[in-house]
Amino acid sequence: MRHLKHRSQLGRTKEHRAALIANLSAALLTHGRIKTTLAKAKALRPFVEHVITLAVHASKTTDAAASLHLRRQAIAKIRNRDAVALLFKERVEEFKSRPGGYTRIYKVGPRIGDGAEMALIELIPAADTGYSKSRKGNSAKVEEAAAIAETVVPEAEDSVGEEDAKA
Numbered sequence: 733m734r735h736l737k738h739r740s741q742l743g744r745t746k747e748h749r750a751a752l753i754a755n756l757s758a759a760l761l762t763h764g765r766i767k768t769t770l771a772k773a774k775a776l777r778p779f780v781e782h783v784i785t786l787a788v789h790a791s792k793t794t795d796a797a798a799s800l801h802l803r804r805q806a807i808a809k810i811r812n813r814d815a816v817a818l819l820f821k822e823r824v825e826e827f828k829s830r831p832g833g834y835t836r837i838y839k840v841g842p843r844i845g846d847g848a849e850m851a852l853i854e855l856i857p858a859a860d861t862g863y864s865k866s867r868k869g870n871s872a873k874v875e876e877a878a879a880i881a882e883t884v885v886p887e888a889e890d891s892v893g894e895e896d897a898k899a
Contacts, residue, residue: 740775758812765854773851784834787824826858
């Protein structure tokens with residue numbers, strides 16, 4: 733049976749999709765935050781969270797052979813030794829106390845050229861407690877997402893307002 737076999741295909745062949753996800757995950761682990769399309773971000777999330785879980789398990793084990801095996805599994809998936817070394821040496825400390833959910837996706841809005849829905853995917857810092865719980869809904873989520881989106885993509889200046897001020 734083919735149950736649970738469907739993954740996001742992204743309109744690419746299997747090899748191209750694997751290379752794309754590997755490159756996106758290496759960029760995310762290196763920079764901590766990347767801007768990409770929403771579909772790619774949703775496909776990237778489970779992949780990179782599994783790799784981070786490998787690093788967390790490697791940091792908790794005392795067996796050197798098991799730790800090396802987990803590191804080699806991560807290298808086989810990401811294909812970038814520098815990004816894996818950064819994850820296993822420095823970034824893993826941020827995720828040791830988290831039980832999962834190492835990434836967060838923010839919707840940014842449509843891309844100018846083709847209207848593709850853009851998203852910001854980032855690694856969640858260790859001190860992050862998440863959204864504050866409110867009974868009114870997700871207004872805190874919207875405000876925080878808007879603040880982050882403004883820091884990454886500043887709004888363009890309104891040129892019409894400047895012309896009216898001169899006249």
